[in-house]
Amino acid sequence: MKITAAVTHAQGEDFKIEEVELQEPKANEVLIKVVASGVCHTDAVARDAGLSPFPVVLGHEGSGIIEKVGSGVRNFEAGDHVVLSFASCGECENCLSAHPAACVRFNELNFDGKMEDHTHRLHQQDQEVSTFFGQSSFGTFAIVNERNVVKVDKDVDLALLGPLGCGIQTGSGTVLNKLKPEFGSSIAIYGCGAVGLSAIMAAKIAGCERIIAVDVHDARLELAKELGATDVFNGSKVDVVEEIKAITKVGTNYAIDTTGVPQVVRQSLHALRPLGVSAIVGVTPTMEFDVHNDIMAEGKAMIGVIEGDAVPKLFIPKLIDYYKKGVFPFDKLVKFYEFDQINEAFADSKAGVALKPVLKIS
Template sequence: MIADIAPFSDSLLATFFGQSSFATHAVVSARNAVKVDSDVDLALLGPLGCGIQTGAGTVLNRLKPDFGSSLVVYGCGAVGLSAIMAAKITGCQHIIAIDVHDSRLELARELGATHALNGKHDDVVERIREITSGGSEFAVETTGVPAVVRQSLQALRPLGVSAIVGVTPEVTLDVHHDLMAEGKSMIGVIEGDSVPRVFIPQLVAYYKEGRFPFDKLIKFYEFAEINQAFEDSKNGVTVKPVLKIQR
């Protein structure tokens, strides 16, 4: 629990990806500030700066799937679910969500997934090949789990592309069978290949049109509820906890 952490214990403290998550003020250069509509709750927009623009940007800015194509998302956290919403915007015919939490798979369907597979129970690669008649054209891998990274490649059709966006350790691949023999590609994408001052206002516009309902990922917690927020995130109860500091 956060309250039990001893002061100055580097091994127990997190930097929260260097985002100054607990700051009430920030000093930035003008080029790093993003102008957003004043009629949208600023607290709601905070998560757009990292995970949500990563998932959506990977689809909209980098993969750019054609209308009627197929895309598989591995991991239905904030990044994966954002990719699913973006895939729906592009008009993908098959949007397949993979996770181990049934509650997140249910939310994935609500947000645009056409199929949902539980990685604990389903033969993921075989089911994807069945659904897509041979394999998906695109994949977004958010989990960082080496076995899942390999699945994302093995379930592609020839010339398919898997975008790796999760923090991933060393992965062992059979380069011939997993990549080269069928002309597949594995690419890395950082922050959705986004220019935030351009892309975040675009996402806000999609949200206002009802096409990118990312608010369904978010639950607000008072700062005193920080331990509960951690627990709910760990257990899959809440996809994107946001702490609110009252001043």
């Protein structure tokens, strides 16, 4: 079938809205009519750094309605409202022990541009077009393996839900699934974009007594306070480590870095108390740090967390339930754009004009 998609033809190029051919779903796959898709920093990195072969249809925070199911699909039917998340094999040790984001085939299934059977579903004339994150949601329709698909309630605006599949899941899941902070503990969140603000909301749900937000934009810090931060610091104006040590007496129990900025990563470690844990979720370049003084000498830990260590089929419905109860108001992060405004949405995201742009596709 012919669909409309935002195609990236070469590294760093703007998106082009073009006609693409999409094949029928094969075994264990579903055809999704995409309603909306979040714009994520990972899409920008993929475009600018070439994470997947070109040409490619990016997009990995899709939401939509099932149009058709392939053979072997048992748990979905046409008309179901769904959120799309990352691809995993479902068979390796990590998948089977409820850590699909650490799937041993994660990079292959999400970035190599092919489906699980090593074939393409997208074509343009005689050229194969890469699929991204097993979904390519920057298109009017998408073919997705049923493992990537999460059924959601029909009483919530479907256009709002796409970002739950990656960015919002990453921030909230890092708190609720991986760090699991004790009631009354302290946590510092570095970077108040969509991922960091999702972590702040989750920390409030978890019962953290002190939730410290760090950013360089005062407007974001104001929103952080509205969403649950007890203390905020502008990292461009104060010594963050000194301020955190002053208000906590000894440092935080936990930290999350969403920025990927080496100096900020170090701050997340330096402002921990002994035995504290810092979770790194940002894309960080090569950097140096003092293993003895920064980590070992005080029994600290630095860990990497992918996709909030979530099982999306279980975790995303929980986030929607929290949203319905009014304790996870992630809609405050979202700004909607029409599909043909995709390049504007990416520019606004980079400039900090929009925390979580969402493209309305159909």
